[in-house]
Amino acid sequence: MKKIAILGSTGSIGTQTLEIVRENKDIEVLGIAARENIQLLEKQIREFSPKVAAVWSEEKALELRSMVADTDTEIVSGMDGLIRVSTLPQVEILVTAIVGMIGIRPTMEAIRAGKDIALANKETLVTAGHLIMPLAEECRVKILPVDSEHSAIFQTLQGNEGNPVRKILLTASGGPFRGKKQEDLMYVQVEDALRHPNWSMGKKITIDSATMVNKGLEVIEAKWLFGVSVDQVQVVVQPQSIIHSMVEYEDGAVLAQLGTPDMKLPIQYALYYPERRDLPGDRLDFWKLRSITFEKPDMDTFYGLKLAYIAGRRGGSLPTVFNAANELAVRQFLNRQITFLEITEIIEDCIRAHKVIEHPTLEQILETEAATYERINSRR
Secondary structure, eight states: OEEEEEESTTSHHHHHHHHHHHHOSSEEEEEEEESSOHHHHHHHHHHHOOSEEEESSHHHHHHHHHHTTTSSOEEEEHHHHHHHHHTOTTOOEEEEOOOSGGGHHHHHHHHHTTOEEEEOOHHHHHHHHHHHHHHHHHHTOOEEEOSHHHHHHHHHHTTOTTSOEEEEEEEEOOOTTTTOOGGGGTTOOHHHHTOOSSOOOOHHHHHHHHHTHHHHHHHHHHHHHHTOOGGGEEEEEOTTOOEEEEEEETTSOEEEEEOOSOTHHHHHHHHHTTOOOOOOSOOOOHHHHOOOOOBOOOTTTSHHHHHHHHHHHHOTTHHHHHHHHHHHHHHHHHTTSSOHHHHHHHHHHHHHHOOOOSSOOHHHHHHHHHHHHHHHHTTO
């Protein structure tokens, strides 16, 4: 019986992870955590009977304790609660599906406790990759990527250990505004940006896909996951979302992972790695597909992607600024406080104003996040 815990169990990745648990009879969920959706958390507690469940605020935790008083699940809260879920003694794999930099500390503590990490939290490596990857190596734990693109790269690397990678070809759908110019995006509404053509995701990542900042975060994440420079990561727009990413080797061979756009495939692969299991769902039908097309990303219109390369090349604390500025700007856009194009403008302003810390500690990363938030909030 494989024993797991999930940070972000009520979100898109978390709920799909639990679908995989339902479909397989050999996974036990020992811990779950969510930010505030205690109604869904209660249902998950009653179905999966975890030992511990965490919610961010103590107020919500008190309410949840009352709701599940007839169960044996312990309810905890705050950062201590997330760490408790992440380090439960019997847990083998921690699925980090929580959104934001809030996931860094629980992930690090889980690594120290010897847990393998099924990583769906981009912010962890984008801002603290220089801390996470050496720690994982020291503690001899696996970082198993859950993002479809990074999982695809990980899969195409299997069996090629020791062969140098020349280039990673990171595919992108192009989002809902592929082919548009900046003047076309001046009056974009929240509903427009949330209308992704291929994937069903949470609101934050869907907006990131619309700005292509998401792909920029993935470029920086790939640098840490696969030990390459950001300039070895080339973004390729592949609108059908059939090729999930590719790896080019020194001899010119390009290996790709293809499949239907279904996040359960990379989640299940991470949970059972290196085993592949049957996964219910659609299969590629090449007679119907007929063609796969490719485009160069428009980094003038989607300037956030260009800023990601700038932040990734410079390194230090700058990727934290890039990430934090985007997090708050997206939140403000979703709250209809700023326009769509202002998201990237805010990121650029914060990057230009920041004095880079070369090798930031975790405390300095969190301080940089707070300073970036303060700068953005002072604009209003």
